[in-house]
Amino acid sequence: MKKFLLKLSYTILPLWLSAVGLVLFYNVYIVPNMQGDLSRLGKMPTKLFYKYPIDTTMVDTLFYDIAEADSCLKKYMGILVCGDSFSILYKEDCYLNYMATKGLSIYNYAPYKAIQLNPFQSAYDLMHLGYIDSTTVNTLIIESVERHLVRRIKHLNFNSKNLSLYDKSKEDFSSKEHSPLIEAKNFLLLRMSNDPPVKHLKLNTSMFSGSCGDDLYVYHEDVESIMSMKDTIFVTIKKNIERLFAEAESKHIKLIILVCPDKYDLYQDFIIDNPYPAKTINEDLRATVGKTNKVVIGKEILLPNLSKEKDLYLWDDTHWSYKSAKIIADTLFSIIQK
Numbered sequence: 001m002k003k004f005l006l007k008l009s010y011t012i013l014p015l016w017l018s019a020v021g022l023v024l025f026y027n028v029y030i031v032p033n034m035q036g037d038l039s040r041l042g043k044m045p046t047k048l049f050y051k052y053p054i055d056t057t058m059v060d061t062l063f064y065d066i067a068e069a070d071s072c073l074k075k076y077m078g079i080l081v082c083g084d085s086f087s088i089l090y091k092e093d094c095y096l097n098y099m100a101t102k103g104l105s106i107y108n109y110a111p112y113k114a115i116q117l118n119p120f121q122s123a124y125d126l127m128h129l130g131y132i133d134s135t136t137v138n139t140l141i142i143e144s145v146e147r148h149l150v151r152r153i154k155h156l157n158f159n160s161k162n163l164s165l166y167d168k169s170k171e172d173f174s175s176k177e178h179s180p181l182i183e184a185k186n187f188l189l190l191r192m193s194n195d196p197p198v199k200h201l202k203l204n205t206s207m208f209s210g211s212c213g214d215d216l217y218v219y220h221e222d223v224e225s226i227m228s229m230k231d232t233i234f235v236t237i238k239k240n241i242e243r244l245f246a247e248a249e250s251k252h253i254k255l256i257i258l259v260c261p262d263k264y265d266l267y268q269d270f271i272i273d274n275p276y277p278a279k280t281i282n283e284d285l286r287a288t289v290g291k292t293n294k295v296v297i298g299k300e301i302l303l304p305n306l307s308k309e310k311d312l313y314l315w316d317d318t319h320w321s322y323k324s325a326k327i328i329a330d331t332l333f334s335i336i337q338k
Contacts, residue, residue: 029166039316042191063096073131074136079135080132082126083144084114084148089319093322098199111165120144121157126163144257150226198217199217199219200216201216202271205270207309207310213310219262257296259298
């Protein structure tokens with residue numbers, strides 16, 4: 001027995017103590033100092049540099065989530081939104097919440113795993129399959145982050161017979177466990193990686209609060225996704241957007257497309273020794289659709305404010321801050337009122 005315990009102390013016990021130490025370090029030191037999604041992903045300082053001023057943030061969520069498409073039937077919603085994380089995360093400081101403060105009736109289509117759905121497909125399906133029309137929805141807003149914009153519009157299926165849903169059965173639950181040890185191990189691997197999912201760039205001026213003012217951290221997909229639209233893509237994008245608007249018109253619904261700029265794209269002109277090519281998706285889209293307020297390109301609205309306001313995006317996150325959310329909400333409100 002003594003030999004067994006001695007052998008155990010040389011083999012299992014060190015591994016067990018290492019695991020316990022890693023979990024304690026992660027939960028006691030790392031977790032309390034993480035806020036944005038970028039700080040959870042890669043090699044960047046794990047310390048809060050940006051905090052919301054208490055007197056400027058929303059307390060309550062004033063818009064409503066729709067979890068099932070059937071809930072849209074025979075229900076007057078006013079404004080319905082199909083979007084991704086920009087419409088679903090940070091509810092109190094979401095642009096939808098600021099729109100709701102102006103007296104608008106706002107509903108957000110957010111079924112299970114909505115962030116992974118194509119909001120353009122969801123919007124088309126809801127219209128085409130008869131879930132919504134002018135008796136339930138006055139205005140339909142399709143919101144998409146820039147990095148997925150081309151893929152989402154290009155691969156629209158206009159012959160769908162069923163509502164596009166996230167398939168739970170395809171989830172690999174074995175790889176998605178969130179035990180403290182797995183979380184700590186994954187974070188450690190990210191920090192040790194030579195190619196982390198977070199890119200660190202330097203700005204030529206301070207654009208964020210705190211000591212990180214001229215540090216720009218962006219998600220790797222910002223610079224690895226499609227950077228510009230080619231001529232062949234232009235044709236498909238234009239055709240599919242026109243079909244979306246035609247479907248909305250047939251239902252007597254006002255359709256607005258909102259594009260949320262990638263963090264890299266918004267700040268790219270201020271990057272020192274930028275190793276990445278210029279991103280022109282927003283400009284290419286504007287050239288495709290022309291001057292219309294039915295397509296709201298966030299970059300066009302936010303770019304003039306970069307020189308006036310810090311923290312238009314969150315320093316440690318891929319998403320914009322409450323400041324940008326307010327600006328976008330004001331723009332959308334103005335369009336809807338007209």
